[in-house]
Amino acid sequence: MSFNVKEVAQLLKQAKENEKPYVFFTGAGCSVKADVPTATELIQEICKKFPIQVKNIDPEKDKYNYGKYMSALDKSERRELLKPHIIDNKKINWAHIALACLMQGGYIQRVLTFNFDSILSRPCNLLGLHPSIYDFATANPHLYHLINDPSIVHLHGQGTGFVQLNTREETLKHTEKLGDFIASTLNSNPSLFIGYSGNADEFFPLLEKKYSEQHRLIWTGRKDNLDLIEVEPVKGFLKKNNNLTHYIGGIDADDFLIQLAKELECFPPELFSNPYRFLNQQLENIQPYPLGDGLDILENLTGYLKEQAKKPLNKSLYTAVIHKYPNKESTQGLAEKAIDDIMWAYNKQAVIFLENQNFNECFRIYEQALSISDSHLGCNLNFSAAKLNLAINNPQESHFSDAIQYAESVLLKFPNNLNALITHANAILGLARFTKDDKLLSKVISMYEEIYQNDNNHTYYLENFALALSDLGSIKEDKKLIKTSFIYYEQYLAHQKNDIQVLENYISALFNYYHLEPNEELLNRSIELIQTVLTSKPKDTYNLACYYSLKNNQELCKENLLNAEKHNTLPSNPHKHLSDDQDLNNIRQEQWFSNLLERLKEKEGIAKTA
Structure with a gap:
């Protein structure tokens, strides 16, 4: 019979309530992610360094x-081999931080380790826990009843100790002395083995x-199931006693122990969730500053830490907040303001994923946040915007439909919310433009x-309003619609004059109107906008080339179009775009333009082949 992490957590909780906390046995697998080599890796290093x-x-x-x-190595050579990994290596991995949390929470009474490293003691000290540490390579194992728990027991010695037991002969001789201690341990408390193969x-x-x-x-291991274990004695032992001995496979020590500590609500430790309060608590153990010189550094620091500890940390230590409050149950009893802070912490992390276009993790x-509070306005609105962001960055009809559907669900919760209404409209606009559906437009x-009629004080949606008007006007060749879009473009740019995308959309609208009714005044406005774009994107000269084409200035059109080709700033799908763009009709018969189209077609073919 096997267990999952939730079930192991319940067993640890029961054992603590029964005042028989678990004893953990740890092996090399717990230290791998702190860059401590496994036995196999050490063998490879020995062969390289000591071939003779x-x-x-x-x-x-x-x-x-x-x-x-x-x-095969003398004791000096063994120390030389292990020193960089055990003594000089100061790294701490998360398996040991989680173990320290479990010890601090009272779920682990004692850790018996086969490792020489002192990794576990370091996170314990970081968390303000100071377990007793025993080196059984040199201590009298018959005095085990004097151990003061919580404790760490090094069964084979410590890296900084006088003795490290490495060979089978050494560990066999030493193991004979440990019989009473191990029997007492197994007979007094339940146990869990992690990172230990039983083979070395x-x-x-x-x-x-x-x-x-x-x-x-409980025995944990990397092999997915018991039958895959390569150490036959271990496999036989676990099968023989399968009612009370349990194998949990597919285990990574760091992942498993963090999840276990989270299930028992002792992770993350306060060092990570509120470092100001934590450090202040640690400083309480320091005696008052003794000098009467008016420069009490202890009082100064603790006063600062107390002030900082009062401030909400959801915007700066958001990941710790998410770890601490993973579901609705974990927030039971919290005030509404506290839950709001938690929700904004989730939002902060989601936005980071969104900025990196990691949409799956963002969603x-x-x-997860909305499972805690599905009525949180900020997370609902921002999730809706994130779904639309995916559709814009990866245009597919299904993505736009999903964004529309979610936006409609948000409107059901917040029917008159301006942001919800705008996101819904923006999602429909995206689908309309993608499908070129004039009815949707x-x-x-x-x-x-x-x-706009209900709220014309906000301008951040006007660029999309203008875009919808100019798109539909171009499809229907309706000058009035296109000209109306100019009003909203101008209103938007009065507040956001350097928004490059909107400037380029406005330029396209002006060009489209010019084809329906040539108007020098509007063409002059277009060159003003093009010059504004060029101050930020000096190599983006495609629209300038289109302007000169409309002005029938072929030399300047050629110069700027080839410049855009040179700097790779032509529109996406350049061959099709240039072939269809009516702004370039005045130079379409020129040989140099035909040559340009051929180059673009050839380049496109090479890209498809690759």
């Missing part, structure tokens, strides 16, 4: 025999011998007109 010492070892037969390789030392036979089914034993975060123009 290991020349008599069979590289095939003994390729996984860590003890045999270590026995002589401890496992002792475990098998001393386990008497007094308490549950997941919004969905007419519908969305009516929607914008209604919005």
Whole structure:
């Protein structure tokens, strides 16, 4: 029988309530992500650094025999091998932070580790927890009843200790001394093994011998199921006692322990969720500043930390907030303002995903947030905008339809909200432009007109109102519609004069009107707008080329069109666009233009082949 993380969390909770917290046994797999090598990696390093010492070892037969390789080195060479990884390496991985959280929460009474590294002690100290630490390579194991918990017990020694047990002979001799201690541990508390294969030392036979089914034993491993375990004694042991011994496969130590700590609501630690309050609490253990010089650095610092701790941290430490409040249940009992702060923390993370165009994660975060409070206006509106953002960046009819559908659901919750109305209209505009549906364009123009009549104090939607009018006017060759769009373009640009996309849309509308009714005044307005664009994008000379084409200045048209080609600033799908663009009709018969189209067609063909 196996368990999932939620079930393991319940077992740890029950054990704590019964005053029999779990004992964890940790192996090298817990330290891998702190850049501590596994036994196999150390064997490879030994072969590289000490080829002479290991020349008599069979590289095939003994390729996984860590003890045999270590026995080929003298103790000085072993220290030389391990020092960069164990003593000089100061990294901390998240498996050990989560273990420290579980210890601090009272869910783990003791950690027995086969590792030499002191990684676990460092996050414990960071969190303000100071467990007792014992080195059983040198301590008297018969005095185990004197251990003060919570504790960390190094079964094979510490990196900074006088003795590290590496070879099978050393661990076998030492294991014989640990019998009573291991029997007492297994008979007193339930246990969980993580990051330990049972293959690199002589401890496992002792475990098998001393386990008497007094308490549950959970064994975790990377193999997906018990039958895939390569260490036959471990597989046989777990199958023999399968009512009380349980294998959980597919486990990464960092992921599993973080999820376990989150289920038990002891992750993230306060160091990450409110570092000001945490540090202030740690400073309470310091005695008052002794000098009467009026420069009390302790009081000055604690006063600052107390003030900072009062401030909401949802905008700066948003990820910690999300970890702490992953669902509706975790927010039970919180005030409305506190839940609002949590929702904005989710929004902050979703926006970051959106800025990186990681739409799947953005949507997941919004969905998680709305499962906490589905009536939060900000998250509803911004999720709706994010769905439209996906449709704009990856135009597909299904994406626009999804954006429209979600916008309509937001309007059901907030029927008169201006932002909800605008996002809904913008989504319909996107679909109308994508499908070139003039009926949808007419519908969305009516929607914008209604919005404008009810609230003309806001201008941030006017560019889309103008775009809808100019698009429909161009499709229907309706000068009045296009000319009406100029009013809204001008209103918008009065507030956002350097919005490049809107400037370019306005220029296109002016050109489209010129084809229906040549008007020098409007053409002069277009060159003003083009010059504004060129101040920000000096290499983007396509519209300038179109202007000179309309003015029948072929030389300047050619110069600016070839310049746009040179700097790769032609419109998307350039061959089709230039072939269809009526702004270029005056130079369409020129040989140089025909040559340009040929080059673009050839380049397009090469790109498709690639």
